[in-house]
Amino acid sequence: DAKTTQPPSMDCAEGRAANLPCNHSTISGNEYVYWYRQIHSQGPQYIIHGLKNNETNEMASLIITEDRKSSTLILPHATLRDTAVYYCIVRGGGNSGNTPLVFGKGTRLSVIA
Amino acid sequence: KAGVTQTPRYLIKTRGQQVTLSCSPISGHRSVSWYQQTPGQGLQFLFEYFSETQRNKGNFPGRFSGRQFSNSRSEMNVSTLELGDSALYLCASSFGGSLYNEQFFGPGTRLTVL
Numbered sequence: 286d287a288k289t290t291q292p293p294s295m296d297c298a299e300g301r302a303a304n305l306p307c308n309h310s311t312i313s314g315n316e317y318v319y320w321y322r323q324i325h326s327q328g329p330q331y332i333i334h335g336l337k338n339n340e341t342n343e344m345a346s347l348i349i350t351e352d353r354k355s356s357t358l359i360l361p362h363a364t365l366r367d368t369a370v371y372y373c374i375v376r377g378g379g380n381s382g383n384t385p386l387v388f389g390k391g392t393r394l395s396v397i398a
Numbered sequence: 399k400a401g402v403t404q405t406p407r408y409l410i411k412t413r414g415q416q417v418t419l420s421c422s423p424i425s426g427h428r429s430v431s432w433y434q435q436t437p438g439q440g441l442q443f444l445f446e447y448f449s450e451t452q453r454n455k456g457n458f459p460g461r462f463s464g465r466q467f468s469n470s471r472s473e474m475n476v477s478t479l480e481l482g483d484s485a486l487y488l489c490a491s492s493f494g495g496s497l498y499n500e501q502f503f504g505p506g507t508r509l510t511v512l
Contacts, residue, residue, distance in 0.1 A: 317499075326486075326506075327505060327506075328402075328488050328490075328503030328504050328505050328506050329441070329488070329490075329503045330503070331500045331501065331502060331503075334499075334500070372441075376499070384454070384499075385431065385443040385446060385454050385456065386431075386433075386441075386443065386490075386501060387443065388433075388440055388441035388442075389440070390440060
């Protein structure tokens with residue numbers, strides 16, 4: 286079972302920041318938070334991941350709370366092409382190897398013009 | 399760098415048949431994972447291969463099997479197809495080491511079982 290809880294859907298106006306929350310209250314010390322998204326009928330796309338520090342890349346920012354029990358994915362300027370299902374995944378790292386991704390139901394983000 | 403490729407993209411089979419799907423990972427990636435996506439169950443992990451060995455396995459019946467070749471290309475096979483096997487089958491590749499765990503997905507093979 287997925288270890289995360291996400292709202293089933295969200296809307297965002299085009300050009301505004303999209304803030305997608307994720308709860309992972311049972312996360313353990315060596316588990317990372319990963320975000321993927323899936324645009325309709327395509328394979329999931331990796332967005333970003335982090336352990337405890339905030340992370341930023343060309344696609345998004347990941348804000349993880351100090352207690353690591355929740356996080357927020359931020360798309361700074363959402364476009365229509367960002368409409369997708371966004372998955373927050375908690376996954377073991379370190380020496381546990383390439384542990385499988387356990388997908389929940391994700392958040393369906395609709396960016397509206 | 400070329401992405402993950404999967405062949406065929408679409409496939410129609412009938413119940414009782416078997417099917418083989420192919421996945422070519424990103425160059426240099428040694429790990430290949432397979433996932434099944436259906437409207438009812440969502441995305442579910444099937445198995446992972448690393449250096450020609452199955453390293454992880456999901457909760458699927460033995461009709462689902464796979465293998466990996468020395469060039470890291472992978473195939474998965476489903477025998478005695480059932481209607482419920484209709485799904486999008488996704489392949490993902492990664493370096494496989496603990497520091498490079500991002501998985502990059504292919505476009506998938508859409509299998510329809512009639």
